[in-house]
Amino acid sequence: MSLAEPLLDLDDIQAHVLRGFRQDHHLVLGWRLRDAAPDTAARQLLAAVEGRVSSARSRSPGCAVALSPRVFRVLGHDDMATLDEAYAVGMARRTYLRDPPSTQWTVGAPGREIDILVILAGEDATRLAEAAAPLRSLTGADLVHEQEAHRLPGHVEHFGFRDGISQPMLRGVVDELGTPLVPRRPMPPMPDHREYAAPGDVLVWPGQFLFGLPRQSETSPTRPAPPRRVPALARNGSLLVYRKLDQDVPAFLADTARMAAQLGADPADIRAQLVGRHPDGRPLVRPPSATHAEHNHFGYDTAFPPVPDGVRGADPDPDGLRCPLAAHIRKVNPRDQETDKGPPSANLTFAILRRGITYGPPGPATAERGLLFMCYQTDITQQFELLAQRWANNPERPRQGLDNGIDLLIGRTRPGTERRARLLQGEVTTLIDYIHPRGGAYLFTPSLSALRTLSR
Structure with missing residues (x-):
């Protein structure tokens, strides 16, 4: 590491952001808050899942949760609702993506927008469904999206090509001794002057993916740009695109x-x-x-x-x-x-x-x-x-x-x-x-x- 890299709080960062879930089966659930007492429903649902969410240090079965701007508004955190322009506007109104009209969507259509998304992961699909059962009985919110997913043999997508090969590697250390999150191996200087953890594994400053941390510079691949100023609740969080x-x-x-x-x-x-x-x-x-x-x-x-x-x-x-x-x-x-x-x-x-x-x-x-x-x-x-x-x-x-x-x-x-x-x-x-x-x-x-x- 040529420059001091930031300490990553593995106990505070959700595992799905930092490492992803390696289990073969996923179950994704999405709720829309009802118009009556949405703040109470939001707190009830978050309290039910908060203890399940996997930290980046945890090795337990996977659970992640993500929130819409509406959740922050009803809980009194308007500054979080405007954290990012696209996030504040919402996917359905970003028409230049050239998606079909949102009235034709099967996920997130008008009246069925997702306010709270929960991603569960495990090695057994039946046990995963059983783990989700207590969440289905929650009141004050409507379950508007449910999707089972699983990895195909060989980690390919349906057109038959291996997926997820090229991924950026996060810079950062995980303890006071300076142990890097991603192990490094000695490599000669590369022609574009970037640093790599291994052949093809390019290192990126973590602020590109986690708020409150040094970002990638536009002019120097190895020197960071300062973190963005964001609300305290945003630190160690990330924006999720779900499609x-x-x-x-x-x-x-x-x-x-x-x-x-x-x-x-x-x-x-x-x-x-x-x-x-x-x-x-x-x-x-x-x-x-x-x-x-x-x-x-x-x-x-x-x-x-x-x-x-x-x-x-x-x-x-x-x-x-x-x-x-x-x-x-x-x-x-x-x-x-x-x-x-x-x-x-x-x-x-x-x-x-x-x-x-x-x-x-x-x-x-x-x-x-x-x-x-x-x-x-x-x-x-x-x-x-x-x-x-x-x-x-x-x-x-x-x-x-x-x-x-x-x-x-x-x-x-x-x-x-x-x-x-x-x-x-x-x-x-x-x-x-x-x-x-x-x-x-x-x-x-x-x-x-x-x-x-x-x-x-």
Whole structure:
């Protein structure tokens, strides 16, 4: 560690933010406060879950809780309700995400908005349902959302690609001895002058994800920016984006097969180009012999050197000759490339912590299946929304000056408008959406001390 890193209070930070839940089964419950005595109902519900919530130090079964701005308002904390512009406005009113109208949502539709979200996790789905039973009997709030989710074999999503490979690693220490949260291994200086915990595991200052802590600087990847001034209740908390995304597997398979036939290519190759990785997680910029340790050790503009333990270097791909500029992983994580938002040093300020999990049965048959997309940040506009809208939906971003199409996985156009992307063999177009947003919410995940304050 080249600079002193902040002490992280593992007993105060929710585990789902800092580490995520590693259990295979999740159960997500959402309540809307009734108009009569909402403050009493909010305190009752928070008191019922507060003792269950897992801290980042805890190894107990997972439980997390997140709150809408309305909860803070009815409990007399208006300053928390306006903590973030997007959070205050709400997902349903952020129409430029190009989601379907909120009246068509199955999660968070008008009159069924989520005020309190609880995420339970465990290794046994039956026991998880039993653990949730006492919460169902609470009065003063309506249970408006319930969703079971589970990890698929191999930790893939429903299109068959391994998920959650590239994640930022938090800087910070966990005790007075200076023990880092994330173990570090010696590595030579990288070409973009960032610091890494391991090959591909880039270190990010924790204020990008937790309020009250040093943030990532736009000009120096290794030197922090000062924490934002926020209400005391916000410290060690984080903003949660929660979205239910249905995946149309038959449409994805059929449409990419059509594209392959049009271009004279292999359908599997076309799907990999849309993602930017092969199903096993190997990036397109790496050869077939790449090891798991090499799956994140690469850049787009600069060559990455070999590092200890046999991890080979990687050649750059600035012009998208191996990984298309419209590939999903390149749209939402430009790594060491300059973007419309500035130099590569600023890219880490847009990072998010993803905590998604799949729902529904595997296989190509028609059924409700998809991803519960969850991510944490301290600025929804400049983190999640920038990636999902400004970059994924724009054919000339994040890299300016080149029209390479949109991210065909998550990018959206107006209904009835053709979507297009430039792949290695040529341009492809489609009118078909493979992912259908079904709604969600912008929420705040408080610290454990804030939860105790709110519930009592």
